[in-house]
Amino acid sequence: MGFGDLKSPAGLRVLNDYLADKSYIEGYVPSQADIAVFEAIAAPPPAELFHALRWYNHIKSYEKQKASLPGVKKALAKYGPADVEDTTGAATDSKDDDDIDLFGSDDEEESEEAKKLREERLAQYESKKSKKPAVVAKSSILLDVKPWDDETDMAKLEECVRSIQADGLVWGSSKLVPVGYGIKKLQIQCVVEDDKVGTDMLEERITAFEDYVQSMDVAAFNKI
Amino acid sequence: DAEELTLLERWLGLPKGNKYGVQGERKVPVLQTNNGPGLTGLMTIAAHLVKQAKKDQLLGSTAEEKAVVQQWLEYRVTRVDGGSSKEDTRVILKDLNMHLEDKVYLAGNVFTLADILMYYGLHHIMVDLTVQEKEKYLNVSRWFNHIQHYPGVRQHLSNVVFIKNRLYTNVH
Numbered sequence: 001m002g003f004g005d006l007k008s009p010a011g012l013r014v015l016n017d018y019l020a021d022k023s024y025i026e027g028y029v030p031s032q033a034d035i036a037v038f039e040a041i042a043a044p045p046p047a048e049l050f051h052a053l054r055w056y057n058h059i060k061s062y063e064k065q066k067a068s069l070p071g072v073k074k075a076l077a078k079y080g081p082a083d084v085e086d087t088t089g090a091a092t093d094s095k096d097d098d099d100i101d102l103f104g105s106d107d108e109e110e111s112e113e114a115k116k117l118r119e120e121r122l123a124q125y126e127s128k129k130s131k132k133p134a135v136v137a138k139s140s141i142l143l144d145v146k147p148w149d150d151e152t153d154m155a156k157l158e159e160c161v162r163s164i165q166a167d168g169l170v171w172g173s174s175k176l177v178p179v180g181y182g183i184k185k186l187q188i189q190c191v192v193e194d195d196k197v198g199t200d201m202l203e204e205r206i207t208a209f210e211d212y213v214q215s216m217d218v219a220a221f222n223k224i
Numbered sequence: 225d226a227e228e229l230t231l232l233e234r235w236l237g238l239p240k241g242n243k244y245g246v247q248g249e250r251k252v253p254v255l256q257t258n259n260g261p262g263l264t265g266l267m268t269i270a271a272h273l274v275k276q277a278k279k280d281q282l283l284g285s286t287a288e289e290k291a292v293v294q295q296w297l298e299y300r301v302t303r304v305d306g307g308s309s310k311e312d313t314r315v316i317l318k319d320l321n322m323h324l325e326d327k328v329y330l331a332g333n334v335f336t337l338a339d340i341l342m343y344y345g346l347h348h349i350m351v352d353l354t355v356q357e358k359e360k361y362l363n364v365s366r367w368f369n370h371i372q373h374y375p376g377v378r379q380h381l382s383n384v385v386f387i388k389n390r391l392y393t394n395v396h
Binding site: 020021022023027028050053054055057058061 | 325326327328333362365366367369370373374386388
């Protein structure tokens with residue numbers, strides 16, 4: 001969840017898309033969720049992001065009442081579309097239903113001070129939690145890359161494969177394994193981040209080297 | 225619609241007891257009053273009820289807001305209730321969609337009687353829209369979905385569903 005970096009145009013675009021069919025960040029009334037996101041934005045969104053601008057102006061009109069809006073301010077990563085990668089560094093939770101109606105049943109009798117103190121403590125806790133390094137899902141994949149024949153330059157083939165660069169992809173060790181008739185296949189290890197790199201992508205890019213590569217198979221796939 | 229006025233009454237928290245009738249071919253609602261011929265006209269009765277419930281802010285607070293509320297109430301009665309062809313509907317939705325692009329409520333940042341009556345007036349139209357149409361008039365859909373969730377407004381009217389994930393993202 002989260003909108004990405006709300007101080008960047010990309011983040012604002014995510015916010016804009018999210019607000020196209022919503023009046024508020026959460027539920028159907030203004031809440032601390034809106035305040036949390038509002039405070040993360042540096043300036044009014046540009047005119048072309050008109051959903052975000054509409055929401056911004058609307059929330060601004062609640063400026064004076066912001067402390068009394070329902071709900072509890074959470075870390076930015078907790079709001080927003082469920083499928084956006086969280087770049088604020090908080091640990092990735094299981095996917096929340098992003099339609100939760102979050103009117104905290106705030107105790108009317110709670111004094112202003114107690115409430116402020118609680119919210120402060122919560123904010124501190126959230127920021128501490130968000131400093132923990134993200135746990136990223138990785139896998140170790142063993143690929144078999146087969147050449148056309150025994151005349152194929154395996155060193156070149158290996159070079160081609162290793163030239164494939166991607167965010168979340170790290171090449172490991174490799175060896176040549178004979179398969180018969182003088183043909184050797186390249187067995188190469190790699191470690192990938194599951195969210196970023198998939199075997200289809202790898203297959204596509206490896207088999208793109210048509211001059212050298214006849215085919216590619218996944219020999220082994222282990223989660224780390 | 226007399227029924228609509230009953231819904232409004234309930235939302236305003238007014239005690240029951242007002243008697244409504246209809247007048248003429250166009251079924252203009254009439255509120256029977258104790259002394260006199262009765263109040264005629266949806267907008268008029270609605271505004272009267274709001275004042276009875278002492279919720280005048282629903283008619284707008286500033287002069288400008290009040291004017292905007294009146295504008296949309298008039299629109300509701302003349303355009304939404306008056307016209308009923310496919311073409312009329314299209315124009316209405318287009319007008320509203322443009323107006324709501326930068327506003328959360330019809331009057332801007334505050335919920336008013338205009339939103340309530342426009343919601344009731346549009347309900348039968350929204351109920352029949354296709355998914356594609358709902359996305360085309362995205363701002364109207366957003367506003368309608370918001371109003372139908374506003375505490376106490378929807379009552380027994382059916383909930384119009386707006387799916388969250390946009391299917392036709394190249395229509396802006």
